[in-house]
Amino acid sequence: MNRTDIINALITKIGAKSYLEIGVDNGVNFNNIRCRWKTGVDPVDHGVITDGQIIQATSDQFFSRNTELFDVIFIDGLHHADQVERDIRNSLNVLKPGGFVVCHDMNPQSEQAQVIPFFSGHWNGDCWKAFVKLRGELNGVEMLTVDTDEGCGVIWQQEGSVPVRVSGELTYSNLEKNRNDWLNIMTVDQFKTKFALPPDDFNTLLRMYSEDPANAQFNFTLARYYDKIDQKAAAVTFYTRAAERATDQALQYECLIRAAQCFEWQGTRGLSVRGLLQRALTVNPARPEAYYYLSRWYENDNTVESWVNCYTVAVQGLAFADFTLQPVVEYPGKWGLLFEKAVSAWWVGLCEESKDTFIELLTQYPIDRAHRQAALRNLGMMNQFVTKEITAFTFLKHHRLLHRFPGSEAIDRNYSEAYQDMFVLTALNGKRGGTFLELGAGNPFYGNNTWLLESQFGWTGISVDYDQKLVDEWAKNGRTGCVYGNALQLNYAELLRSIPGEFVDYLQVDLDPPEVSLAALRKVLSESGKKFRVITFEHDSYCHLDNIVQQESIDVLREAGYVRVGVDIAPDSWRNYEDWWVHQDCLEHHDYFESSKRSNGRAVMAEELFLSAP
Amino acid sequence: MNPSIFNDRGKIITVLRHVNYTFYHSEKKIFLHPWGPLTYLHPEKDMHLRTTNYFCELDPKSLDMKRFTRIDMSAGDSKYESCWTFVGLEDARLFRWNEKLYICGVRRDVKPNGEGRMELSEIVDDGQTVKEVPDTRFRIPAPNHPDSYCEKNWMPVLDQPYRFVKWTNPTEIVSIDPVGRTCRTEHLVQPNKFAFPRDIRGGSQVIPIGNGRRIALTHEVDLFKSDVGRKDAVYYHRFITWDSDWNIVASTPVFHFMDAHVEFATGMCPYGESEVLITFGYQDNAAYVLRAPISAIIELQASWAS
Numbered sequence: 001m002n003r004t005d006i007i008n009a010l011i012t013k014i015g016a017k018s019y020l021e022i023g024v025d026n027g028v029n030f031n032n033i034r035c036r037w038k039t040g041v042d043p044v045d046h047g048v049i050t051d052g053q054i055i056q057a058t059s060d061q062f063f064s065r066n067t068e069l070f071d072v073i074f075i076d077g078l079h080h081a082d083q084v085e086r087d088i089r090n091s092l093n094v095l096k097p098g099g100f101v102v103c104h105d106m107n108p109q110s111e112q113a114q115v116i117p118f119f120s121g122h123w124n125g126d127c128w129k130a131f132v133k134l135r136g137e138l139n140g141v142e143m144l145t146v147d148t149d150e151g152c153g154v155i156w157q158q159e160g161s162v163p164v165r166v167s168g169e170l171t172y173s174n175l176e177k178n179r180n181d182w183l184n185i186m187t188v189d190q191f192k193t194k195f196a197l198p199p200d201d202f203n204t205l206l207r208m209y210s211e212d213p214a215n216a217q218f219n220f221t222l223a224r225y226y227d228k229i230d231q232k233a234a235a236v237t238f239y240t241r242a243a244e245r246a247t248d249q250a251l252q253y254e255c256l257i258r259a260a261q262c263f264e265w266q267g268t269r270g271l272s273v274r275g276l277l278q279r280a281l282t283v284n285p286a287r288p289e290a291y292y293y294l295s296r297w298y299e300n301d302n303t304v305e306s307w308v309n310c311y312t313v314a315v316q317g318l319a320f321a322d323f324t325l326q327p328v329v330e331y332p333g334k335w336g337l338l339f340e341k342a343v344s345a346w347w348v349g350l351c352e353e354s355k356d357t358f359i360e361l362l363t364q365y366p367i368d369r370a371h372r373q374a375a376l377r378n379l380g381m382m383n384q385f386v387t388k389e390i391t392a393f394t395f396l397k398h399h400r401l402l403h404r405f406p407g408s409e410a411i412d413r414n415y416s417e418a419y420q421d422m423f424v425l426t427a428l429n430g431k432r433g434g435t436f437l438e439l440g441a442g443n444p445f446y447g448n449n450t451w452l453l454e455s456q457f458g459w460t461g462i463s464v465d466y467d468q469k470l471v472d473e474w475a476k477n478g479r480t481g482c483v484y485g486n487a488l489q490l491n492y493a494e495l496l497r498s499i500p501g502e503f504v505d506y507l508q509v510d511l512d513p514p515e516v517s518l519a520a521l522r523k524v525l526s527e528s529g530k531k532f533r534v535i536t537f538e539h540d541s542y543c544h545l546d547n548i549v550q551q552e553s554i555d556v557l558r559e560a561g562y563v564r565v566g567v568d569i570a571p572d573s574w575r576n577y578e579d580w581w582v583h584q585d586c587l588e589h590h591d592y593f594e595s596s597k598r599s600n601g602r603a604v605m606a607e608e609l610f611l612s613a614p
Numbered sequence: 615m616n617p618s619i620f621n622d623r624g625k626i627i628t629v630l631r632h633v634n635y636t637f638y639h640s641e642k643k644i645f646l647h648p649w650g651p652l653t654y655l656h657p658e659k660d661m662h663l664r665t666t667n668y669f670c671e672l673d674p675k676s677l678d679m680k681r682f683t684r685i686d687m688s689a690g691d692s693k694y695e696s697c698w699t700f701v702g703l704e705d706a707r708l709f710r711w712n713e714k715l716y717i718c719g720v721r722r723d724v725k726p727n728g729e730g731r732m733e734l735s736e737i738v739d740d741g742q743t744v745k746e747v748p749d750t751r752f753r754i755p756a757p758n759h760p761d762s763y764c765e766k767n768w769m770p771v772l773d774q775p776y777r778f779v780k781w782t783n784p785t786e787i788v789s790i791d792p793v794g795r796t797c798r799t800e801h802l803v804q805p806n807k808f809a810f811p812r813d814i815r816g817g818s819q820v821i822p823i824g825n826g827r828r829i830a831l832t833h834e835v836d837l838f839k840s841d842v843g844r845k846d847a848v849y850y851h852r853f854i855t856w857d858s859d860w861n862i863v864a865s866t867p868v869f870h871f872m873d874a875h876v877e878f879a880t881g882m883c884p885y886g887e888s889e890v891l892i893t894f895g896y897q898d899n900a901a902y903v904l905r906a907p908i909s910a911i912i913e914l915q916a917s918w919a920s
Binding site: 267271 | 897
């Protein structure tokens, strides 16, 4: 039993669905972990191809941003005691109740193997020091070390547990004297017994089965074994036998779905897959898993008839299944069926329903990276990233304006897509004669953030675009001040020389892709010699798989003395694409937008920040 | 599936049959496949049921697999074009005659009507690869009934080279001449005094056990239709012992190895002084080795006789 076996056994024992691994390296452990949702963290991109997601970050960076909880966490990152201690503490903070933290390399067998820094040869690092230290400090936590594979620490929360007494300095010589006590070492057999782990060696499973071949559970256990070693035909046999001998409906249901999955793994046995899933559905129509897998089967079948069936099964599942039931097989949850519904709705011609369902998925469900990517791709193909109609502020809505400013009563309408112009005027209390730098000028009027400022409040400034047609459009329509240029190559000190004083009132950064916006932001802040009273920064988090640009922009702007007053601003209910910033010296009106800071990564509709309910 | 085992002077070797289909059997008729309780699910884009044979060497003590390699049958395969849905040499037994290592099983893809005949091939193991020796493949003609549709499961008699138990009750011994390419019935013993309820078909090799006696594992099939008229079957096994004149002198009751309705043993070999190794396929989807004391078999036979 090595670390992988220990982790898999614990995952099986508690029915874990989410797994986090700190220090993925070449993926040799990560890729052999059997868990539905797998997240790996490693600062180095090792090019690991996996069925989970790998986040390229240090563990500290990851934990500082992470909001997820995990069932099982494996720590095998930087093998320095201080880092391991942080990793364990951080892991316990994001561990689900009943979960486990497993740590590798806890039991070095020589002094050289634990010397910091690593120089050569067999090496465990001094992880053990963190383990022993925490054993002496943590309340409500149990810790033991399984004596296998360099020492596998296992940590779990247990009410009432108190720290153990660790006497003596944490030196290797003391470790040798106190190894069993300090590390709380257990043999593999003791560990298995303590946690009542199911046997995992084939001969034991086979003997149990042979002694009672009519036992559904023994058939099932053998099936699981064959399934895990990819002997799918044998697994089908034992799943079928287990299903036919089970008195427990849930076991029957699970066996049928798992047998179907075996056929699916084999490939080109679609009718058998479908038949078994349909049969599972008849065993318990209230369970959701078969609906999900059956609708997915129809999706993969990709015929006109199958799309109708996919949609039908997904809708039936959403209507009839009880999603509060504990899953008996891995499946994504309700959002999995919603995804099938969204995809199939489009294929059967229900495009609006498809679009709405995708948006619902993106905004209301914790969908995984792959499905998020697919949902975004589909919405992009449906042309849903473009604002088709701007919901403008007009004088007719003035009575609902929450934060009025001098001149607001005279505004006929605004032009921004998401009230950016109104934000600038609100934050600067209706300032007249202000100045701006607009990177990514776009259309001179439609969706433009500076036209209201210029036309009604007398602002002047410089707009930049890298599209000559748009620059020409400005000139043709009588708007001056738009120049053609690459925002990453401009001399900003020169460009802004005509604007007097320390401050420019407004900086808009809206370039494509958002990585260019970030680079331009850095360049402007570092080279222009100016500060900006108000900044709108478009990070487009909604249509990217991660929010790295947003995160980095936060670091950059905070470092430069700006305060984020608008978070995940969106023109509608789902496209959170922008953050709003105010310089720390200009914060008189920032609290107007306090409510936007509760976004938690979800879109904050701009209009709702400015207007009361009708 | 359906492995055959042979103790080759202390080296434990097996032939393991790999198939491209997955056998699905609803033994209790609760979760039937749409095509029936017992179905062979071949890939949907390939109507053929294909067999490939692997040669495996087991650790003589632990019986763990030490090595395996696909048996290269290209020397014989290249001489004909496969023309039936069952492709390859099926349920091959492994044995040595006159110092030569052979495999012998049924092949049905030689004629367009699927006629099955036992085919014998010499193979050679160089420690890394295992190949069929060119020009040794012998498609054995059916004695007495040259037009019979399918000959299969003949059991090689280990201590009588080029002889098979073709049928168990009445026991028919055939001898072959691989050079002259002939086959003839050598013994045909009257039906046994024991009352066997079903035809007894071939299984393992036939192993000498002293005093002129020989033992083999045989199988029987209870083939029937399900309630909705679809094929279904239950397989049984028994140990049969013959005397030196090929009279059946002992039998065990029928049994299943591991409770499955479809199991099939095609190999048995002595193991040490008091045990045998038996190899059998389980539902056409898995293969197992069973180590059994000979005394237990004798006890079983005694219980049946009484």
